[in-house]
Amino acid sequence: MSEQSHRAIGFGRGVLVLGAMAVVVGLAALPGLPHPEASAADPDTGAVVVTPVQGPSWLHHLGLQVADTRMGEMGGTGLAPVTSRREPTLGGGAEGGFRGAMHRFLNYFNSDRAKANRAFNATFELTGADLYRLNCRSCHGPDGRGAPPEISSLLDPVRATTVAGIQQQMAAKGRTIPDALAKQLAAQAERDIRDRLRNGGKKMPPFRHLRGDEIEALLGYLGHLAGVPGGDRAGMLVPQSAARVGEHVVKGTCHICHDATGPGGRQAGMMSGLIPSLQSFPHDYSLNAVIHQVESGSSRMMGMMGGGMMGGGGMMGSGSRETMPALPYFTEEEVAAAYFYLSEFPPEP
Numbered sequence: 001m002s003e004q005s006h007r008a009i010g011f012g013r014g015v016l017v018l019g020a021m022a023v024v025v026g027l028a029a030l031p032g033l034p035h036p037e038a039s040a041a042d043p044d045t046g047a048v049v050v051t052p053v054q055g056p057s058w059l060h061h062l063g064l065q066v067a068d069t070r071m072g073e074m075g076g077t078g079l080a081p082v083t084s085r086r087e088p089t090l091g092g093g094a095e096g097g098f099r100g101a102m103h104r105f106l107n108y109f110n111s112d113r114a115k116a117n118r119a120f121n122a123t124f125e126l127t128g129a130d131l132y133r134l135n136c137r138s139c140h141g142p143d144g145r146g147a148p149p150e151i152s153s154l155l156d157p158v159r160a161t162t163v164a165g166i167q168q169q170m171a172a173k174g175r176t177i178p179d180a181l182a183k184q185l186a187a188q189a190e191r192d193i194r195d196r197l198r199n200g201g202k203k204m205p206p207f208r209h210l211r212g213d214e215i216e217a218l219l220g221y222l223g224h225l226a227g228v229p230g231g232d233r234a235g236m237l238v239p240q241s242a243a244r245v246g247e248h249v250v251k252g253t254c255h256i257c258h259d260a261t262g263p264g265g266r267q268a269g270m271m272s273g274l275i276p277s278l279q280s281f282p283h284d285y286s287l288n289a290v291i292h293q294v295e296s297g298s299s300r301m302m303g304m305m306g307g308g309m310m311g312g313g314g315m316m317g318s319g320s321r322e323t324m325p326a327l328p329y330f331t332e333e334e335v336a337a338a339y340f341y342l343s344e345f346p347p348e349p
């Protein structure tokens with residue numbers, strides 16, 4: 001068994017007191033983990049279906065380089081809100097919510113795979129705010145303002161989904177419109193947002209992995225950001241699993257820049273400008289290394305040195321190496337969920 005197949009994992013920042021600070025992961029055994037109905041979850045909380053990430057990164061799909069766009073780097077430097085960091089679960093579900101599930105998963109990882117797997121697939125609930133952070137924040141920013149003109153603000157389009165919002169927007173232009181028409185326009189504006197999530201936009205990726213109830217919870221939170229009443233959707237909770245959280249992080253954020261499959265970290269060091277594939281993370285990097293990369297982004301040194309230097313005297317690239325923004329608003333557990341999602345649901349070309 002190669003040395004790469006055993007890696008010590010554990011959270012580096014010392015924020016977490018894990019019973020499993022030095023869980024040794026035998027990756028060779030990972031693909032064999034059973035995937036029972038767990039991903040179909042508990043009958044009374046609803047199915048939490050999880051699917052692998054597929055295909056080229058969104059930037060590759062668009063033919064862009066990281067330096068050409070603000071997409072993926074608008075998340076800001078703030079940390080995850082305290083509610084998410086401490087206790088993402090406001091409702092019922094697995095003991096200890098998401099954090100509890102992740103800690104149980106790591107604890108049992110070596111000793112009891114069935115228990116580890118149950119913990120990874122156990123259901124708990126998250127808010128629309130969490131879903132926004134995992135799926136939208138890297139482009140639209142913590143407040144929804146984006147980076148116009150490339151990434152338009154979503155605040156006005158969301159305000160336009162309410163009659164009051166339409167009327168305000170009209171009043172600002174010195175016009176009034178009848179309620180019935182405002183209602184029609186508001187309904188159309190909401191359909192536009194739903195279509196955009198299903199099909200994407202000009203530069204925005206589609207979000208086909210989002211379920212109906214997740215979209216409702218998200219719309220509730222978008223209303224909150226835009227300062228319009230969210231109605232029944234305000235504060236809505238939706239069933240999730242740790243595997244599902246990993247899927248959101250990867251599909252909503254990492255896949256903007258990282259291809260699902262392809263060369264990995266070891267080759268990336270040798271080839272200037274190569275962004276390692278998602279598939280390579282659990283094989284080529286320790287969990288701590290991935291947590292560190294997400295927390296800090298590409299090191300400043302690497303950005304300044306440009307391409308090639310990291311390859312132990314390999315090629316000296318001419319173009320400067322692309323850099324990754326820090327994404328400190330993900331918690332360590334969320335990055336860990338992404339890491340194990342990638343090993344349990346292997347990415348597809």
Ligand code: HEC
Nearest residue numbers: 071135136139150151152153154157193201202203204256
């Ligand atoms: C990879 C970057 C990216 C991510 C992630 C992203 N968006 Fe967007 N979004 C854009 C861009 C770019 C635009 C501007 C229009 C276009 O090019 O499609 C946009 C536009 C929008 C608009 C419409 C603004 C208008 O002018 O009508 C809404 C609403 C929106 N996004 C919602 C969301 C939601 C909700 C999420 C999370 C589920 C999300 N976006 C995630 C890039 C992104």
Ligand code: HEC
Nearest residue numbers: 066071072073253254256257275290293294298322323324
């Ligand atoms: C805006 C683009 C972008 C996004 C979004 C992004 N990355 Fe990266 N990532 C890069 C680039 C560019 C590199 C190559 C430069 C480097 O290694 O720092 C990279 C490198 C990495 C590396 C290898 C670091 C090393 O030392 O070799 C890891 C691990 C990584 N990213 C993890 C992630 C994870 C996990 C996510 C999602 C939470 C993510 N990235 C989101 C652009 C991005």
